Amino acid sequence: ATNAVGSGILAGKRVTITAGGTREALDPVRFLGNRSSGKQGMALAEAALAQGAHVTLVLAHAEVAPPPGCDLVRVESALELRDAVLGLLPTTDVLVMAAAVADFRPAEVMAAKIKKTDDGADPVITLIRNPDVLRESVIARSSLAEPLVIAGFAAETGDAAADPITHARAKLARKGCDFLVLNVVGSGLVFGQDANEVTILDADGTESGPVRGSKRTVADAVINHAARLLVR
Ligand code: CTP
Ligand code: CA
Numbered sequence: 001a002t003n004a005v006g007s008g009i010l011a012g013k014r015v016t017i018t019a020g021g022t023r024e025a026l027d028p029v030r031f032l033g034n035r036s037s038g039k040q041g042m043a044l045a046e047a048a049l050a051q052g053a054h055v056t057l058v059l060a061h062a063e064v065a066p067p068p069g070c071d072l073v074r075v076e077s078a079l080e081l082r083d084a085v086l087g088l089l090p091t092t093d094v095l096v097m098a099a100a101v102a103d104f105r106p107a108e109v110m111a112a113k114i115k116k117t118d119d120g121a122d123p124v125i126t127l128i129r130n131p132d133v134l135r136e137s138v139i140a141r142s143s144l145a146e147p148l149v150i151a152g153f154a155a156e157t158g159d160a161a162a163d164p165i166t167h168a169r170a171k172l173a174r175k176g177c178d179f180l181v182l183n184v185v186g187s188g189l190v191f192g193q194d195a196n197e198v199t200i201l202d203a204d205g206t207e208s209g210p211v212r213g214s215k216r217t218v219a220d221a222v223i224n225h226a227a228r229l230l231v232r
Helices: 040-050 078-091 132-139 165-173 215-231
Strands: 014-019 024-027 031-032 052-057 069-073 093-099 104-106 125-131 147-158 181-183 195-202 205-215
Touching: 014 069, 014 078, 014 215, 024 104, 031 104, 040 052, 040 215, 052 078, 078 093, 078 132, 093 132, 093 215, 132 147, 132 165, 147 165, 147 215, 165 195, 181 215, 195 215, 205 215
Parallel strands: 014 052, 014 093, 052 069, 093 147, 147 181
Antiparallel strands: 024 031, 104 125, 181 195, 195 205
């Protein structure tokens, strides 16, 4: 890998990476969140920087600091993340959706802190669906002038209905993106650990991997894969 300006397989290319977990506000002091550490997204940013890309990190809540050298767009909620990503698409060559985007948000955000009531009644929170940012990006791509490679991540388990690859293939088809990075959950690797095992599924039916190693090793494979699709 090289950090020299103007070199690397993504020299002159603009890479947008979403990272971390969104937070969906309930009231001014509370939110619904998730356990995404943001580590995979940060590793992707490092890998893209190492290949000479101009990197914009759309960063939701994360436990780790972003690498120096990327442009930062901080977001809180899925709606904010969507606005940031869609705004960046016309100037993006590669989009990697590594963020854990909340599927649902509270239907109503209270203007004042939710208080316990004297009657002791339990509050009820109604959730509504968030937009699918990956799917919307694929739809928005059709009206862009420049080529854009779009990648998603998915963690899947096998169940009675199908194995993880089958679930991921169905998800890839629903999303319509170029490739999906599949993390098979429950293959012996512990969640949140600094290691990973992924398989890259392409829209054309090809399957690459498994790629095993650190999140940086996975990130290098993902960035290389995206770069190959971009020049194709
Ligand atoms: N994603 C997104 N917008 C959402 C939810 C997910 O852009 N509202 C992206 C994620 O960043 C990821 C990919 O979609 O790259 C797959 O996320 P996943 O949660 O596996 O997909 P879902 O369609 O939400 O399916 P599921 O019901 O299995 O959670
Ligand atoms: Ca989801």
